[in-house]
Amino acid sequence: MELSSERRIEAYAWMTLTRAFDDAMVAMWKQGRGLGGAFSQRGHEAISVAAGMALGPDDVVAPMHRDLGTYLVRGMTPDRIFGNLLGKVTGPTRGRDANLHGMGDLTLGIIGFVSHIPQALPTTLGVAMSFKLRGERRVALTTVGDGGFTSGGTHETLNMASLYRAPFVLIVEDNKYAYSTPLDQQMRSARFAEKAAAYDIPSVKVDGNDFDAMYAAVFTGIDRAREGGGPTVIEADTMRMLGHAIHDGAEYVPAEMLEAWKARDPVENLRRRLLEEETATDEQLDAVDRTAQLKIQEAIATAVAAPMPDPSTLHEGVYA
């Protein structure tokens, strides 16, 4: 389906905001102004923003550690996310969970991320099953990395999603590495879309750095799920542009590989296209960029100023 010009400019804005957040976070952590570790998602903006925008308001998503854009599109404000990164009481986990972990907020239809791979998958399947069993026209979406795909729970989830025809969409973020481990040390062949055939699940391979293509693929999958057509697997071809986490210099990634992918930068991609098509002007998009920078600086200020949790609350919330 065709996205309106407004929506595509909006997409550019979300991707720019995501990129601005990421750049600022990386800078802060490198300056030692962070707390604990943090994961850069640089290069994944098209995937996470497309997922966020293709989902309906009542749908539910379980983003993983590089899906920053999805959180933002779903309405989690940058100051809350920085709050989480800094262990502040204003973060969605109130200082309990680290970096993008655990940032769940069901009022925004977001499931908190669990480190243990691939926990997000069976959980999201359960969300999808609740929609199916209750006859609700809602969809649940999650993402898995190339690395997470080789984990047993992924197999169990895809098998059950297909068996039960659950309204479940899975995006495989093939960013070529699991930490330091390249694809060819993870599996013999990395044709994820084809692997979905083992589960009789329809699948498609998409350029994960092309927002329009990603949006179309995710929308198609969500639409199929909503109409009772069961699950979809989307293989998103992309690249992790920085280290696994900020402390990781990623010397193991060949320079020429990064060079090649730089030319395919998802944010630049969309900007170029919007300009070529004359959907937007340089001035417009520069303004969008400036707004993003501003929002992020404000968010950081708010988060830095926010209080740390009160030690006396340690035991709160162990039980519901």
Add this chain to the structure above:
Amino acid sequence: MELSSERRIEAYAWMTLTRAFDDAMVAMWKQGRGLGGAFSQRGHEAISVAAGMALGPDDVVAPMHRDLGTYLVRGMTPDRIFGNLLGKVTGPTRGRDANLHGMGDLTLGIIGFVSHIPQALPTTLGVAMSFKLRGERRVALTTVGDGGFTSGGTHETLNMASLYRAPFVLIVEDNKYAYSTPLDQQMRSARFAEKAAAYDIPSVKVDGNDFDAMYAAVFTGIDRAREGGGPTVIEADTMRMLGHAIHDGAEYVPAEMLEAWKARDPVENLRRRLLEEETATDEQLDAVDRTAQLKIQEAIATAVAAPMPDPSTLHEGVYA
């Protein structure tokens, strides 16, 4: 490759012995002369005997709970197996593990079975990897049920077996049920051989009740592994002819389904063929049957007469 007449008559003898063991066990347990539970393998004789015979003397196998024939062919005597079933000190687990569980004997190249599905798979992969890393021309083989195929460890094992090109052979015993659960409640499609493509593993579907076909398929897989060609998946099409365990009446299995499969009995199959081809005479095969009955009766007598473990040995062997 062609199997000699002698070897095929030997195969008939092993299948008959397996069937005789199974019949006697079922009878004993129904009469309340057993201990704990027991699993009948009726209908799986061609698979387990073919696996046992196709393996080389230095190869290693991890049979599962219905692969009685494999134990016998590898040289585990019926009296030891009955000893295990009866909790006797003469069983390979010396009364520690139940029924066919834990019946490992590395002098026979057999890995003990673990109840937890699919533990046999990664373990067998590790055995195969030890052969590869040491440059030994040996192969490791194991089996998994249709039910076990949906378990996460199966996915992890197949992915690594392919990645490392391990000398690993997996037989999928598709006997149409996992306990009471039919195939169509386990997965959308049960085309196991095709699922192997997701791991880039060569595979074949075989009539699991046809000894000659099974032997050829297993031999081919073992040969490929031995020659450095990596893993193979063999889908064996068969049927569980009795309940999941002896206490299970299996009322959930349609009578006509059992009828149809009765006509495909693996032992009868081979006997008929040996006679038609005039590879053997009725008298010869009747003699083989009588010998099997005799061996089993002797084995039971030996096992029944054997002592129970001494309680004072409880703590022996917790550590090596």
Add this chain to the structure above:
Amino acid sequence: MNDNFGFSEAPASGGRTITYLEAISEAIAEEMERDENVLVLGEDVGGEFGGAFKVTRGLAERFGDDRVLNTPIAELGFTGMANGMALMGLRPIVEMQFADFISTAFDSIVQFAASAHYRWGGKIPWVIRAPSDGGIRSGPYHSQNPEAWFVHTPGLKVIAPSTPADAKGLLTAAIRDDNPVIFFEAKPLYRSIRGHVPEGEHVVPIGKAATVREGSDVTIITYGSMVHVAGQAADSVPDVGVRILDLRTLKPLDTEAIFEAASATGKVLVMHAANRNTGVGAEVAALIAEEAFEYLDGPIVRIGGQDTPVPFSPPLEDTYRPSVDIVAEAIKTLAAY
């Protein structure tokens, strides 16, 4: 004897008496009737089959296949699926075919369900039913008592009833609880004991232990099938006044009741069928040694499964497992201390 695995029958104190297993089935059916969010899932639980122990038999017919869901063999996956269902307000009752297989679902329980609420407020109102315990010649893989793994894990609740009435009342409470609750059923009790269970709704609060026998000489603190073994042992030493505290809930522990029971006699025996080493009994003994030290008149004796896998053969399993004789001996020794 052989039929009830050596467990004493709970006295039928008037009214109808039902088995431990019937009590569990009843609780599930009544809660499914009461709340359409309650559903059952697991291996072989559906259809006419109704599970390895037939606990869920008849439910599919009554409530439909959607609410009695057969799963593939994928404990990690279907327990994770239950996590997601629970987050959306469903109340899944997950059956582990045997408690032994709960280890296969470990991450979905200890890493996701246990901490979701603490980390971000995600409520996980499921119950895992786990048929546990041995003594019935089922070997190392169908006899385990793994409760200690989960009592050690923050965020879970753990229950282990010893009677039909508690089984029904605590399972009902567990289903209504907004937290992940692991419900350990003592499978040797399934058909071996009958007991009085009130008709209709019956709720037993989570976190409350029960004094099931009064006595002033020695206190036995235990739970599950061992409550019956403790009772038989106490019967066998009539000259010793034995007080028995049935913990019923293992997490959170009823520490008040534990300290009261300990101080009441000053002599404490803690026992369970699970491996003694770093078991729940260790926690109970350690709590008493710290909080009720002044009241102790003797060493805190612990009896539990030996530090070996659960062996299959009767002479070995009977040595592995706490017996009436061993407990009776320990009672006498403590009383004489």
Add this chain to the structure above:
Amino acid sequence: MNDNFGFSEAPASGGRTITYLEAISEAIAEEMERDENVLVLGEDVGGEFGGAFKVTRGLAERFGDDRVLNTPIAELGFTGMANGMALMGLRPIVEMQFADFISTAFDSIVQFAASAHYRWGGKIPWVIRAPSDGGIRSGPYHSQNPEAWFVHTPGLKVIAPSTPADAKGLLTAAIRDDNPVIFFEAKPLYRSIRGHVPEGEHVVPIGKAATVREGSDVTIITYGSMVHVAGQAADSVPDVGVRILDLRTLKPLDTEAIFEAASATGKVLVMHAANRNTGVGAEVAALIAEEAFEYLDGPIVRIGGQDTPVPFSPPLEDTYRPSVDIVAEAIKTLAAY
């Protein structure tokens, strides 16, 4: 301070001193040199990268990729693979990227490896290296201390060294041991403490605790990073004679040393960073309350992680985790009892 996470540096008692991490790397390299059956496997352990903590850096270059095997993200599978390798006489050293992820491999450890020898004589001579413990702002999923799950499980051995010398000596012993051994490395100690380690072969026997501080008033029984916290607490109350027993091996426990340490002062404080509830400290306290009761002059005090997940934010984690001040207070209270 910030750099060594508040841990005191072990005195460099002459000779060369190396870090806790260097000691571990050295043990692995020397054993790989000595025995061609020893190999390393896990996520990111291979190539030039050498693991998340760089413990295996340089090994691939030196011993080849076949002996330093990178695995996919599949803890259940690659630990199961290690079981099979070990059955064939290889001695895999399996690295869990963080101890927290050991739960993903649970079945391969507690259901296969732990009981294979007991059930049928299958030897599993592997070592799992698990970087555990917190205090370094890593949050609920990179700070866990899961040792109790494995101490409760029959058939495993569990080790938790507190110094570079013990780290090298016990890891060497673990690699040579014919049983599955889980080796919990206290990652806050990796680069924060240095200590004297003998050149060349250095073996510390499994199952032996060490008295690391003499004192006659109060005994602290602990292990891992908490040995250093206990030492600092003892330093802060110079007027109390504090004896410290470093367990070093958690399974099998050195019960003799525990009873001796307890009776030496009659006042015992058991502590660890792991969750207190049903932790290893509960077993130690319970053993003392049963076997050394006559020698006790006061309650057995237990200090451990709170019954919550390990929180990320400093004010919360510092409250979750045993601190020097809390321990010092407890020492004073016990001494005054």
